[in-house]
Amino acid sequence: MKILVTGTEGYIGARLAPWLMAAGHEVFGLDTGLYRDGCLYMDSVGMPAAPKTLYRDLRTVTPADFAGFDAVVHLAELSNDPLGQNRPEITYKINHEGSVRIARAAREAGVRRFVYASSCSVYGVGSGEFLDETAPVNPQTAYAECKVRVERDVRPLADDSFSVVFLRNATAYGPSPRMRFDIVLNDLCALAWTKKKIAMVSDGSPWRPIVHIEDICEAMRCAVEAPAEAINAEIFNVGASAENYRVREIAAIVAGAFPGCEVTAGPPSKDNRSYRVAFDKIATRLPGFEARWTAERGALELRALFERIELSPETFEFRAFTRLKQLKYLQRTGQVDADLYWSAR
Numbered sequence: 001m002k003i004l005v006t007g008t009e010g011y012i013g014a015r016l017a018p019w020l021m022a023a024g025h026e027v028f029g030l031d032t033g034l035y036r037d038g039c040l041y042m043d044s045v046g047m048p049a050a051p052k053t054l055y056r057d058l059r060t061v062t063p064a065d066f067a068g069f070d071a072v073v074h075l076a077e078l079s080n081d082p083l084g085q086n087r088p089e090i091t092y093k094i095n096h097e098g099s100v101r102i103a104r105a106a107r108e109a110g111v112r113r114f115v116y117a118s119s120c121s122v123y124g125v126g127s128g129e130f131l132d133e134t135a136p137v138n139p140q141t142a143y144a145e146c147k148v149r150v151e152r153d154v155r156p157l158a159d160d161s162f163s164v165v166f167l168r169n170a171t172a173y174g175p176s177p178r179m180r181f182d183i184v185l186n187d188l189c190a191l192a193w194t195k196k197k198i199a200m201v202s203d204g205s206p207w208r209p210i211v212h213i214e215d216i217c218e219a220m221r222c223a224v225e226a227p228a229e230a231i232n233a234e235i236f237n238v239g240a241s242a243e244n245y246r247v248r249e250i251a252a253i254v255a256g257a258f259p260g261c262e263v264t265a266g267p268p269s270k271d272n273r274s275y276r277v278a279f280d281k282i283a284t285r286l287p288g289f290e291a292r293w294t295a296e297r298g299a300l301e302l303r304a305l306f307e308r309i310e311l312s313p314e315t316f317e318f319r320a321f322t323r324l325k326q327l328k329y330l331q332r333t334g335q336v337d338a339d340l341y342w343s344a345r
């Protein structure tokens, strides 16, 4: 298939494009390139296979940009609450309105498949029970609220000629050239490696399902290739039920993979997000999908990567690997404007 992947310059997209190419697809990218100056490692598989990419802001796309594609896998968004309380409207403009614009444009252009990278963060706060795709959503942030709105607004576009599927990914971990150290397992592993100390920012009690980046890529491949009737208008949580952990359990797993580390807890967090998620549907109803990774194996893989590339504290703390730091830097230095468009200088 000829596939347009948005967000190919980001954490998941940088792994997904070569993953789909290796499965025999013709892949093109679309990204505005906010994190391009961060590259954690050069990869003999990933980098040379980088797709031909259209450097565009998704808020400006038109149906003409999607002509000739069989499928769109849409990842490009602000991937956490970057400007926080101050300007949540940018998150709504890009993540909600921008994503709906992409889906409509793709449909109008005759694209037959649309795969959306949603998130388990839509569940927000649960009381510890396993939440499946039918559980009520309870978004706690603008980011999560946008995921709910995109699902709500894109679902009615589904019909016999345009199939849509919503993949609610657990929090990802694992290596990517466009690394993120602002997500839990990657962060704790890098703390363990560079500081020999895993300082949790909370008391470690919140529940988080986590999933390896390759399992996400595989779910996306399966969603693109599945018979339309198996997936059209469906939501799938992406992960494995056994991979729900309290943050302190993740810290203990990381400490096991990085011997000699001290683990410390912080005060109870004001961030009350905590959710435990059921992943039975994807295991049984997404043809071909099987989650293969565990947190333990993922932590060992990251240790091997950090050893190989000699990860330094400076690299770990480099702004481009923490999404919020990079966006603030680009704004402070006038490289992007207040709305996160590249400045015309």
Ligand SMILES: NC(=O)c1ccc[n+]([C@@H]2O[C@H](COP(=O)([O-])OP(=O)(O)OC[C@H]3O[C@@H](n4cnc5c(N)ncnc54)[C@H](O)[C@@H]3O)[C@@H](O)[C@H]2O)c1
Binding pocket: 006, 007, 008, 009, 010, 011, 012, 013, 030, 031, 032, 033, 034, 035, 056, 057, 058, 059, 074, 075, 076, 077, 078, 079, 080, 094, 098, 117, 118, 119, 120, 168, 169, 170, 171, 172, 173, 178, 180, 183, 323
């Ligand atoms: N990483 C996770 O743990 C996780 C979990 C659940 C869901 N997701 C979702 O998966 C998707 C990808 O996540 P990621 O971790 O790779 O994020 P990321 O921040 O690493 O990548 C997002 C990419 O989108 C691009 N982008 C942002 N705004 C854009 C715009 N206006 N126009 C064009 N491009 C734009 C950025 O330049 C970046 O390359 C996101 O939608 C995210 O919400 C991620």
